[in-house]
Amino acid sequence: MGLKDISFEILMMIDSVNLEAVVESATGWPGMGIIFTYSFLIAFALPGPSEIVLVAPIDLGFPPWANLSSVMLVSAIGKAAGSVFAFHIGQEVKQSGPVTRWLRQSRWNILEWSEKRSVQIAKRYGYSGLAMALSVPFFPDTISIYAFAVLERNYIKFAIATFLGSLGRLLVTVGFFSGLSTVV
Numbered sequence: 001m002g003l004k005d006i007s008f009e010i011l012m013m014i015d016s017v018n019l020e021a022v023v024e025s026a027t028g029w030p031g032m033g034i035i036f037t038y039s040f041l042i043a044f045a046l047p048g049p050s051e052i053v054l055v056a057p058i059d060l061g062f063p064p065w066a067n068l069s070s071v072m073l074v075s076a077i078g079k080a081a082g083s084v085f086a087f088h089i090g091q092e093v094k095q096s097g098p099v100t101r102w103l104r105q106s107r108w109n110i111l112e113w114s115e116k117r118s119v120q121i122a123k124r125y126g127y128s129g130l131a132m133a134l135s136v137p138f139f140p141d142t143i144s145i146y147a148f149a150v151l152e153r154n155y156i157k158f159a160i161a162t163f164l165g166s167l168g169r170l171l172v173t174v175g176f177f178s179g180l181s182t183v184v
Contacts, residue, residue, distance in 0.1 A: 020038075020048055022034055023035060023053055023055075023056055024052065024055055025056075026058065027057050027058055027059060028058070028060065029060065031057075032060075032070065032074050035053045035056060035071055035074050036075070036077065036078035036081075037078065038075075039074070039075040039077075039079040039082065039166070040079065040081050041082060042079060043078075043079045043080075043082025043083045043085070043141070043145055043162070044083070044085050044089065044145065049138055050075065050169065051138065053071055053072075053075045053170070054068070054072075054170060054174065072167060075166065076163050076166040076170065077163065079162060080159045080162045083145050083158065083159065084155055084159050086146055087145075087148075087155060087158050088155075089146075127157045130144060130145075130148045130158070131162075131164045131168065132165065132168075133165065134161075134162060134166055134168070135169045135172055136169065137169055141165070141166075141169070145162065
């Protein structure tokens with residue numbers, strides 16, 4: 001069973017479960033496993049918001065700030081791991097001639113457009129550009145992850161950039177809502 005088959009099987013499992021509701025009710029140490037899994041899947045397969053992990057009622061017996069920090073850290077690690085998986089899939093797609101040929105011959109040439117935009121960002125900002133793109137709350141990060149996955153080759157730099165971008169996104173989200181609650 002190849003990676004593409006495994007991805008399809010995971011998507012079929014996800015289709016039968018409302019994973020966001022599971023994350024929103026996740027608690028304790030098992031909840032941390034749910035947050036990791038959700039964050040892993042959000043990186044390469046799910047179109048949902050990664051920020052949903054911030055509302056999980058996790059209570060690990062730590063002070064509230066430590067519980068939130070733990071959630072953010074586990075989520076960022078999960079998303080980095082899922083991004084590496086997406087990176088590997090992107091490397092396989094890059095190597096597969098029929099897929100690339102089909103995309104290049106399509107009516108709108110999606111591959112050329114996304115490559116052009118991604119290459120501009122990658123050339124100008126490199127992996128820090130990926131981290132910055134992933135730090136934007138509520139923006140679908142799967143697009144950025146796959147765009148960079150097809151263009152780049154360094155697994156470790158890619159994982160670090162997605163970890164930092166994912167953590168940055170959660171920090172920006174917490175900061176925004178903390179500031180908003182202070183104003184209101």
